[in-house]
Amino acid sequence: MIYYENLKEVNRPFIEELKTSSIDVIASGQYILGERVKQFEEDFSQYHNNISCSGVASGLDAITISLKTCNFPSHSEVIVPSNTYIATILSILQNQLIPVLVEPRLDTYNIDPSKIEENITPRTRAIVPVHLYGKVCEMDFIEAIAQKYNLKVIEDCAQAHGAQYLERKAGTFGDFGAFSFYPTKNLGALGDGGAILAKNKSHDMTIKTLRNYGSHEKYFNKIIGYNSRLDEIQAAFLSVKLKHLNEINNHKKKLASLYHNHLKSDFIKPHISSKNDDVYHIYNIRHPKRDSLKKYLLEHGISTEIHYPIPPHHQEAFKSLTCLKQAYPISEEIHRTTLSLPISFAHTVDDILHTIEVLNKF
Numbered sequence: 090m091i092y093y094e095n096l097k098e099v100n101r102p103f104i105e106e107l108k109t110s111s112i113d114v115i116a117s118g119q120y121i122l123g124e125r126v127k128q129f130e131e132d133f134s135q136y137h138n139n140i141s142c143s144g145v146a147s148g149l150d151a152i153t154i155s156l157k158t159c160n161f162p163s164h165s166e167v168i169v170p171s172n173t174y175i176a177t178i179l180s181i182l183q184n185q186l187i188p189v190l191v192e193p194r195l196d197t198y199n200i201d202p203s204k205i206e207e208n209i210t211p212r213t214r215a216i217v218p219v220h221l222y223g224k225v226c227e228m229d230f231i232e233a234i235a236q237k238y239n240l241k242v243i244e245d246c247a248q249a250h251g252a253q254y255l256e257r258k259a260g261t262f263g264d265f266g267a268f269s270f271y272p273t274k275n276l277g278a279l280g281d282g283g284a285i286l287a288k289n290k291s292h293d294m295t296i297k298t299l300r301n302y303g304s305h306e307k308y309f310n311k312i313i314g315y316n317s318r319l320d321e322i323q324a325a326f327l328s329v330k331l332k333h334l335n336e337i338n339n340h341k342k343k344l345a346s347l348y349h350n351h352l353k354s355d356f357i358k359p360h361i362s363s364k365n366d367d368v369y370h371i372y373n374i375r376h377p378k379r380d381s382l383k384k385y386l387l388e389h390g391i392s393t394e395i396h397y398p399i400p401p402h403h404q405e406a407f408k409s410l411t412c413l414k415q416a417y418p419i420s421e422e423i424h425r426t427t428l429s430l431p432i433s434f435a436h437t438v439d440d441i442l443h444t445i446e447v448l449n450k451f
């Protein structure tokens with residue numbers, strides 16, 4: 090059986106290093122906001138041109154706290170792609186802001202920059218581009234629009250650790266780069282975790298205050314905050330895994346090139362551009378008979394996933410939101426036809442060649 094994801098196998102190569110670091114944390118007696126979080130923040134910052142970094146409790150919180158830091162008036166509008174993961178939209182709603190869904194490009198699956206301007210109103214305050222599946226959005230176009238209309242940019246980098254566009258890493262374009270370290274992500278913790286890169290030092294200070302009850306100094310609270318801290322033990326694990334991030338990404342890129350070169354053309358494969366260096370958090374294909382393809386693969390011992398089966402505007406939780414009432418046909422087309430193939434650090438070249446062989450007989 091080739092499983093879509095097997096986290097035990099993904100982490101096996103790092104088990105000795107992870108054991109050592111967990112013993113260090115236990116022995117340190119410091120479990121919240123201690124030396125390991127500080128160290129990981131430095132490591133992650135160094136990986137991103139020394140942009141200031143704050144560890145938080147999750148990817149959802151990373152976006153939520155970035156938006157909170159901007160202190161927009163409630164009911165301000167925030168531009169977000171219509172095919173994103175639910176968390177991006179939740180972070181906007183949790184700030185009493187209004188998500189304005191913009192359709193993606195059907196080839197890259199990322200927000201279509203040419204459709205952003207027509208969705209900007211006097212109440213628009215920010216754009217949250219999502220680097221879906223490990224491909225960075227067309228940030229040069231997005232930055233130009235943000236500058237023209239004086240909008241903040243919060244990049245959702247949950248699927249794009251180390252991905253590049255025009256030789257620049259995800260998270261280094263916007264005012265904020267929000268990351269998730271959910272265990273399946275390219276840089277995955279052994280539990281929940283997240284981080285925010287903030288270019289502006291005063292934003293970074295606000296984030297560090299917000300994540301800790303709004304307290305800048307113990308028992309002194311200037312603002313209303315959260316409890317959203319990255320755990321010491323997860324920070325220690327993440328410093329170990331960050332050292333291997335390029336190796337993890339390179340492995341996934343190698344597997345992606347096998348799919349790209351050998352899958353027959355019946356399947357719509359991910360777009361490739363010389364501007365992008367993709368890290369393939371997800372390798373998706375599209376096919377009109379997606380559901381029977383998924384079933385066929387499972388019958389042949391290959392499990393797959395769908396990212397995502399239901400578009401945000403069709404989620405029951407959002408059914409009373411009038412802001413999501415438009416038609417989003419491109420998003421629906423993607424949700425109807427997309428299928429994610431095995432591409433983890435634990436998969437071998439043989440696993441992928443076998444998957445390709447089975448796929449090409451469909």
Ligand SMILES: *Cc1c(COP(=O)(O)O)cnc(C)c1O
Pocket residue numbers: 147148149150173174176177219245247248269270271281282283
């Ligand atoms: C995983 C993910 C998130 C949320 O991250 P969590 O750590 O699970 O809260 C947000 N946006 C995208 C695009 C994601 O893939």
